[in-house]
Amino acid sequence: MRVLVTDAEYASLDIEAGVLRAAGHELRTARCTTAQEVVDAAGDADALLVQYAPITAEVFDALPRLRLVSRYGVGVDVVDQEAARARGVWVCNVPDYGTTEVALHATALLLALLRNLGGHDREVRARRWDYQLGGPLRRPSGLTLGVIGLGRIGRMTAERAAPWFGGCVGYDPHLPDSAWPPGVERVALDEVFARSNAVTLHLPLADRTRGLVDAERLSRMPPGSYLVNTARGGLMDLDALVQALDDGRLAGVGLDVLPQEPPEWGHPLLTHPRALLTPHVGWYSEEAEAELRCKAAQNIVDWASTGRPTYPVVEGR
Structure with missing residues (x-):
């Protein structure tokens, strides 16, 4: 599995890397702020880990290999869910970390x-x-x-x-x-x-x-x-x-x-x-951040091993 972290505001991605690499998956990173930057960075990625980058219908069309988008957080409004559903792409989140x-x-x-x-x-x-x-x-x-x-x-x-x-x-x-x-x-x-x-x-x-x-x-x-x-x-x-x-x-x-x-x-x-x-800090504690990052990556690991992520929002195929 090739996994791209499109964007994240964390100092390092060691937690995500540990979860994914322990399961035998490849992790790549980028700093995307636009849909086109996601397309340019993703290449042949099978899954995306997303914080704020927009995942639009154009992203799905340009990345036919993409099968799953896992969002850091509860809300998935950065993802065009109807476009994902129409293309059979899984969308998942982390609803219980904070x-x-x-x-x-x-x-x-x-x-x-x-x-x-x-x-x-x-x-x-x-x-x-x-x-x-x-x-x-x-x-x-x-x-x-x-x-x-x-x-x-x-x-x-x-x-x-x-x-x-x-x-x-x-x-x-x-x-x-x-x-x-x-x-x-x-x-x-x-x-x-x-x-x-x-x-x-x-x-x-x-x-x-x-x-x-x-x-x-x-x-x-x-x-x-x-x-x-x-x-x-x-x-x-x-x-x-x-x-x-x-x-x-x-x-x-x-x-x-x-x-x-x-x-x-x-x-x-x-x-x-x-x-x-306050600066969108309500979700934050050191423990909540670690849990969020671990579970966002675990969504991808679970999907790769069982065919279903831990916390699906849009069901793919």
Whole structure:
């Protein structure tokens, strides 16, 4: 098996190399940012390990030998899944490597917003010692938490954060009632926004979810609400978020992801005093990174030995 790592932000690829070479497979590396660069680098590759490089229909057409794409991470929006399905190419991911880390990060952002930790920190550093300068704070037991997406991460976030709140509502169109978590009231999507004082997002990015958090949905939220996103930046309209912060609809946002990463540095959200931003670090711990890289490579090893990857998203042939 010839395997190409199209792109990766790790200092070395020793983990992937160890997994693949132990099974007798060849590893190549590249630094691709475009579909054409993937085509040029892949040659006769049987499988791709991908982080951010776009894997388009044109890539599949130019690489007829390609049989599998394994993505570092949960989301597979960098891969044209319909094109892969039409050509019988397997697509797989690693859905369970950083569940604890992302749920912890989402909860940390949420609690930091509720206590305005960022604002109080700025005031103290400016030599202003006054608990009232950060504005009014609310007791969480009088507020409602909304969780959109109740897979592994959303469920764990609800389990950790909901006890602080007076109630919890949730939305997930794919989760059956039999698997619905206790303590979370199932409601429609727009009702989550209308009833929640704090909303946390745990959805994949797809055509149906792109731009889901727009001006209309934000306008449904109670004044002085909070929004946390540790899922995908493309779920949000950033300009609508800034407007909602400016007009008081949102008291704060906690974002680990943005539609463009790194962001457009001049965007007003990046300097907004009620925006708490982190650099897509929610997934990260040393242990989670090692697990991610090992499992992304193991997808390929399992497919080569059994005909099926560990975590298929699109089934090939």
